[in-house]
Amino acid sequence: MVLTLLIALCWTPQTQAAVANNAAEFTISPVYPAEQQAGNTGYFSLAVHPASTVPVKVKITNTNQHQAVTYRLKVGNATTNPDGSINYANFKAKKDPTAQYQLTDFIDHAKRGQKITVPANSDRTVTVNLRLPAHAFSGIVAGGVYVERLTNGANQQSGNFQTQNRFAMTLPILVTEHPHAKRIAKMQLAQVKVQKGQIAARLHNVRPVLFGKLTIHARITKVHQTKALVKKTVTNYQVAPNSAFDFVVTDPKQPLNAGHYTLTMSLQSGKRQWHFSRAFTVTASQAAPLTKRTGWLGLPLLLWLIGGGLILIILALVAVILKQRKKLSQQ
CATH class of the missing domain: 2.60.40.10 (Immunoglobulins)
Structure with missing residues (x-):
């Protein structure tokens, strides 16, 4: 290999x-x-x-x-x-x-x-x-x-x-062609994507400006509610001119069930700030990958399989021991 x-x-x-x-x-x-x-x-x-x-x-x-x-x-x-x-x-x-x-x-x-x-x-x-x-x-x-x-x-x-x-x-x-011109970036929230069990915000720099030291705060709530179900903060991002990227908001440990949600984002680079709010929906089929990935009660599916296998082995051993004891008692 x-x-x-x-x-x-x-x-x-x-x-x-x-x-x-x-x-x-x-x-x-x-x-x-x-x-x-x-x-x-x-x-x-x-x-x-x-x-x-x-x-x-x-x-x-x-x-x-x-x-x-x-x-x-x-x-x-x-x-x-x-x-x-x-x-x-x-x-x-x-x-x-x-x-x-x-x-x-x-x-x-x-x-x-x-x-x-x-x-x-x-x-x-x-x-x-x-x-x-x-x-x-x-x-x-x-x-x-x-x-x-x-x-x-x-x-x-x-x-x-x-x-x-x-x-x-x-x-x-x-x-x-204009090395001394003042350049002001402009960020947009192009869309909120639900795919492969993740929530991603498509952020778009729509101007020919390269900049850095970008801080992003993101939070997800149920529609018309204020309690944050997911929070994420990053710092020191760099952004190329006229480019877009997917900012993944969710954590695999914090899966979202099917339902209606609101994504709120605050971005800052230097004195420039941008604020976005966008409603989105997670359908039952879109939530399925999250369930498969995390398993029941939020635990990884592999752990449940291993645990289930160990329980079956223990039950089999107990059955063998009880069977042997029954034979001995009948002799």
């Missing part, structure tokens, strides 16, 4: 150093163009002009002393993960309907993915050109350059398992 480990190091814009990992045996670092506005930050922060071309260069250093290594370089778009982190190189997500542009709109389709082989103990620089549209855009367009090591190192054998290490790293890219 082969167990593949993929380590993706996605640097947030606070990073001050080149992305590196000793086990990966390679590093990546930005080669800043003239459009770089934030100095040596460890990521690309570009102030650009319409109808211009900006070279985004990434230096890949192979620190393996004996082996040439092949890497794949791809460009992706920034999205927000459910845990409140930003994925700067998402290749699958569809373009958000509120976004004027996404980063891959600025790159020729054929150049979005490249392969390069770097000799042992050497470095090579790969260039991806951003071709800005003639029409101006507002806010920030965010994404990243993703570099994956394709040449595998030595496999590790442990019993029946063979571990094959794979490594990937990402450098964020932030692009704006």
Whole structure:
């Protein structure tokens, strides 16, 4: 059996150093163009002009002393993960309907993915050109350059398992035409989803603004009641421009029965606040997964199965003992 480990190091814009990992045996670092506005930050922060071309260069250093290594370089778009982190190189997500542009709109389709082989103990620089549209855009367009090591190192054998290490790293890219403009985020509660036994709030940043330090307070009550059945608070979430994510409110230990409920949410980042309230319904069929998952009286179903099995074994032993005693008494 082969167990593949993929380590993706996605640097947030606070990073001050080149992305590196000793086990990966390679590093990546930005080669800043003239459009770089934030100095040596460890990521690309570009102030650009319409109808211009900006070279985004990434230096890949192979620190393996004996082996040439092949890497794949791809460009992706920034999205927000459910845990409140930003994925700067998402290749699958569809373009958000509120976004004027996404980063891959600025790159020729054929150049979005490249392969390069770097000799042992050497470095090579790969260039991806951003071709800005003639029409101006507002806010920030965010994404990243993703570099994956394709040449595998030595496999590790442990019993029946063979571990094959794979490594990937990402450098964020932030692009704006108005670096000094004041940007105000706007969050919306798009919908409340009941699926797979969970209640999730679909939160949507509808503006081209990247921001962080987001605190979310959520509570669920019965309709027209004030007693909270579920409470959840998180802090330090980051949100990508023009992106949506599912914020899971419920806890598996606090299942909701079929009925009518109200979700109330308060969000705050700096001085900006948003307040939402939305009624939703949990049907009997939607509540079923919760019951199956938690079992009777809120205990996991597996515990009930184990407990039931132990009781049957004990009853069988008691029956055998009583039968043996009856035989002995008849002799």
